[in-house]
Amino acid sequence: MNIKELNKKKVPVVRIDNSLERFKNVPIFQDKVDKANEMLRTVGLPKFATKK
Numbered sequence: 001m002n003i004k005e006l007n008k009k010k011v012p013v014v015r016i017d018n019s020l021e022r023f024k025n026v027p028i029f030q031d032k033v034d035k036a037n038e039m040l041r042t043v044g045l046p047k048f049a050t051k052k
Contacts, residue, residue, distance in 0.1 A: 006013060027033065
């Protein structure tokens with residue numbers, strides 16, 4: 001496949017990096033997730049006014 005053929009395609013060409021699979025089930029920012037969950041538990045979600 002050359003550059004002209006790639007430019008004519010409508011679907012982008014993406015290369016998948018398989019070395020990132022090791023992070024799939026590992027919590028990366030667990031302290032930030034815990035802090036956000038605690039804030040949601042204590043404060044809650046904001047109330048939105050709905051238009052009718």
